[in-house]
Amino acid sequence: MSPTIYMIILSTLATGTIITMTSYHWLMAWVGLELNTLAIIPIISTMHHPRSTEAATKYFLTQAAASALILFSSMTNAWNTGSWDITQPLTSPSHILLTMALAMKLGLAPLHFWLPEVIQGSTMTTAFIITTWQKIAPMSLIFLTMNNLSTSVFLLMGLLSSLVGGWGGLNQTQTRKIMAYSSIAHLGWMATISSIMTNILIMNLLIYLIMTTSVFLSLIISKSKTIQDTTSTWTLSPTLTIIMLLSLLSLGGLPPLTGFIPKWLIMEELILQNFNLLISMMAMSSLLSLYFYLRLTYTTALTLSPNTTQTKFKWRFYPNTSTMFIITPATISIFLLPMTPLILL
Amino acid sequence: MTPTNLLMYSTFSLSIFGLSMHRSHLVSALLCIEGMMLALFITSATLLSTTQTTSLAATPIILLTFSACEAGTGLALLVATARTHGNDHLQNLNLLQC
Amino acid sequence: MVYFIFITFFCLVGGLAVVACNPSPYFGAAGLVLSSVAACTVVVEFGGSFVSLILFLIYLGGMLVVFAYSVALASDPFPEGIWDMSVGAYFTGYLVFLVGFLAVFGGDSFFYNFGVIGSEASGFNVVRGDFEGVSLLYGLGGAGLVICGWGLLLTLFVVLELTRGMSRGGLRVI
Numbered sequence: 001m002s003p004t005i006y007m008i009i010l011s012t013l014a015t016g017t018i019i020t021m022t023s024y025h026w027l028m029a030w031v032g033l034e035l036n037t038l039a040i041i042p043i044i045s046t047m048h049h050p051r052s053t054e055a056a057t058k059y060f061l062t063q064a065a066a067s068a069l070i071l072f073s074s075m076t077n078a079w080n081t082g083s084w085d086i087t088q089p090l091t092s093p094s095h096i097l098l099t100m101a102l103a104m105k106l107g108l109a110p111l112h113f114w115l116p117e118v119i120q121g122s123t124m125t126t127a128f129i130i131t132t133w134q135k136i137a138p139m140s141l142i143f144l145t146m147n148n149l150s151t152s153v154f155l156l157m158g159l160l161s162s163l164v165g166g167w168g169g170l171n172q173t174q175t176r177k178i179m180a181y182s183s184i185a186h187l188g189w190m191a192t193i194s195s196i197m198t199n200i201l202i203m204n205l206l207i208y209l210i211m212t213t214s215v216f217l218s219l220i221i222s223k224s225k226t227i228q229d230t231t232s233t234w235t236l237s238p239t240l241t242i243i244m245l246l247s248l249l250s251l252g253g254l255p256p257l258t259g260f261i262p263k264w265l266i267m268e269e270l271i272l273q274n275f276n277l278l279i280s281m282m283a284m285s286s287l288l289s290l291y292f293y294l295r296l297t298y299t300t301a302l303t304l305s306p307n308t309t310q311t312k313f314k315w316r317f318y319p320n321t322s323t324m325f326i327i328t329p330a331t332i333s334i335f336l337l338p339m340t341p342l343i344l345l
Numbered sequence: 346m347t348p349t350n351l352l353m354y355s356t357f358s359l360s361i362f363g364l365s366m367h368r369s370h371l372v373s374a375l376l377c378i379e380g381m382m383l384a385l386f387i388t389s390a391t392l393l394s395t396t397q398t399t400s401l402a403a404t405p406i407i408l409l410t411f412s413a414c415e416a417g418t419g420l421a422l423l424v425a426t427a428r429t430h431g432n433d434h435l436q437n438l439n440l441l442q443c
Numbered sequence: 444m445v446y447f448i449f450i451t452f453f454c455l456v457g458g459l460a461v462v463a464c465n466p467s468p469y470f471g472a473a474g475l476v477l478s479s480v481a482a483c484t485v486v487v488e489f490g491g492s493f494v495s496l497i498l499f500l501i502y503l504g505g506m507l508v509v510f511a512y513s514v515a516l517a518s519d520p521f522p523e524g525i526w527d528m529s530v531g532a533y534f535t536g537y538l539v540f541l542v543g544f545l546a547v548f549g550g551d552s553f554f555y556n557f558g559v560i561g562s563e564a565s566g567f568n569v570v571r572g573d574f575e576g577v578s579l580l581y582g583l584g585g586a587g588l589v590i591c592g593w594g595l596l597l598t599l600f601v602v603l604e605l606t607r608g609m610s611r612g613g614l615r616v617i
Contacts, residue, residue, distance in 0.1 A: 001604060053422070056422060071408075072357050120441045349489075352456065355456055360459055376468065377463065383459075384459075386482065391491075393573060410591040413505070413595070416506050417602050424606050
C-alpha cells in the first residue's frame with residue numbers, strides 16, 4: 001500500500017472513532033462507525049492473500065449489520081420519542097436491539113464468532129488495531145447510553161463471554177487466536193460492570209488497552225505467530241522474555257500486577273450488589289484464561305527448548321523492529337497496582 | 346403500532362433475518378445489507394414527513410451516501426473474494442475456522 | 444388511495460421477502476428492485492417527493508444497476524427461484540412470520556390509523572419541505588456534506604486498494 005493512501009486510511013480510522021466518541025446525534029455516531037469500518041477493511045486485506053480477503057469480508061459483513069442495527073434501534077426510538085440524542089432514554093424494543101448491536105460490534109459472547117477468525121486472517125499489527133483501537137468507539141457508545149441499556153442482557157453476555165473466552169482459548173496454538181479469546185474474556189468483564197458502575201468500566205478499558213498493547217508489541221518484536229515460536233524468544237532478547245511473562249500474567253489478573261485492579265474492583269462492586277453466584281462463576285472462568293496465559297509464559301520464559309548451536313547467537317544482531325514503544329505499556333501493565341487509589345476516579 | 350411502524354419493523358427484520366440465517370452467495374448477502382439500508386431510508390424519510398421536521402431531510406441523504414460507500418466496498422470485496430477463492434460462495438470462506 | 448398505499452406496502456415487504464429467502468442472486472436483485480420502486484412510491488405518498496427522487500436516481504439508478512451487473516459473477520448453471528424446495532420453504536416461513544407479526548403487533552389500530560399523515564401529502568404546495576431540508580446541507584449542515592464527501596473519497600481509495608491485484612494480474616478473468 002502506498003504511504004499516502006495508508007496515511008489517509010489511518011487518519012480516517014482515527015477520525016471515525018473520534019466522530020463517534022464526540023457525537024451527540026445518533027446519525028453522526030453511525031457515520032463515525034461506518035467511516036471506521038470502511039477504513040479498516042483495506043488494512044485487514046493488505047496482504048491480498050485468500051485468508052486476509054476472507055477476514056476482511058467477515059469483518060465487513062458483521063460490522064455493517066451491527067451498525068445498521070444500531071441506526072435502526074435509534075431511528076425507531078426517534079419515531080417513538082422524537083429524540084435523536086444519544087444520552088436520552090430509549091424505549092422498549094430499541095434498548096435490547098442496541099445492546100445486541102453493540103455486543104456484536106465488540107464481539108461479546110453469543111456474537112463473538114467473527115473475532116478470532118478476523119484476527120487470525122490479518123497481520124499481527126492489524127490484529128493489534130482490531131483488539132485495541134476498534135473497541136473504543138462501541139465502548140464509548142456503551143458509556144454514553146449506560147443508563148438505558150439492558151442490564152440483565154449485559155450481565156448474561158458478560159458471564160457468557162468470560163466463559164467462552166476461557167474455554168475457547170484452551171485449544172488454540174496460534175497466538176493471535178489466543179489473544180482474540182483473551183479479548184473476548186476481558187470484554188466480558190467490562191460488559192458485566194458496564195451497566196453498574198461506569199468509572200470502573202473506563203478504568204478497565206484503559207488497563208485492558210495498555211496490557212494488550214504490551215503483549216502484542218512483545219509478540220510483534222519476537223515475531224511469534226504460534227506458541228512454538230515463543231520458545232525462541234530468549235535468543236532474541238532475554239529481557240523480552242521477562243516482560244512477556246509479566247505482561248501475560250498481568251493480563252491473566254494475578255495480584256501484584258496491574259491486571260488485578262479491574263478484577264478486584266469488579267468483584268468488590270458485584271459482591272456489594274449481591275451478584276454472588278455470577279461473580280464466583282466469572283472468577284472461576286478467569287482461571288481458564290489464566291491457564292493458557294500460563295502455558296504461553298511457560299514456553300516463553302520457563303523452559304529452554306531444544307535448539308542448535310547457532311540459535312543462541314541471534315541476540316547479537318541488531319533488532320530490526322523498534323523496541324522503544326514497549327517501554328511505557330510494559331511498565332504500566334506491570335507496576336500500576338499500588339496506584340489504584342489514584343486512578344480510580 | 347401504526348402501519349408505518351409495522352412496515353419499517355417488518356422490512357428491517359426480514360432483511361437482517363435473511364442476512365443472518367442462510368446465505369449461499371456473498372452477493373446475495375450484500376443484497377440483504379442493501380435491503381437493510383432501504384428499510385433505514387424509508388424509516389428516516391417517513392419520520393421527517395410524519396413529524397413535520399424538515400430539517401431532518403438531510404438524514405436520508407447522508408444515509409444514502411454512506412450506504413453507497415458500503416455497497417462499493419462490499420462489491421470490491423466480492424471481486425477480491427472471486428479472485429482469491431474462485432467464486433463467491435460463502436461456504437468457501439472457511440480457511441480461518443478454529 | 445388507501446388501497447394503493449396498501450399495495451405498495453405489500454410490494455415492499457414482498458420484494459424484501461424474496462431477497463431474504465436465499466434464491467439465486469438474479470431473483471434477489473429483482474426482488475430488491477421491486478421493493479426499492481415500492482419504497483420510492485411509499486416515500487412519495489408520505490410527502491417526500493425530492494427524497495424519493497434521490498432514492499430513485501441514486502439507489503435504483505446507480506447502485507442496483509451495479510448490483511445487477513455484479514450478479515454476473517455468481518452465475519449459477521441452475522438458478523433457484525422461489526419455486527424451488529428450500530427457497531420456497533424459507534419464503535413460506537417468512538410469510539408466516541410476517542402474518543404472525545401482523546397478528547401480534549397489528550392489533551386494532553391497523554386499519555384505524557391507516558392513511559397518509561405526511562406534512563404536505565394533501566393539496567398543492569409550491570415549496571417542498573424536504574427540499575428545504577436537504578438544502579440545509581449547503582448551510583448549517585455543511586459539516587455533514589464534508590463528511591459525506593470524505594467518505595466517498597475514502598471509498599474510492601478503499602475499492603482501488605481492495606481490488607488491486609499486485610502480483611496476481613490486474614485484469615484477470617474473474
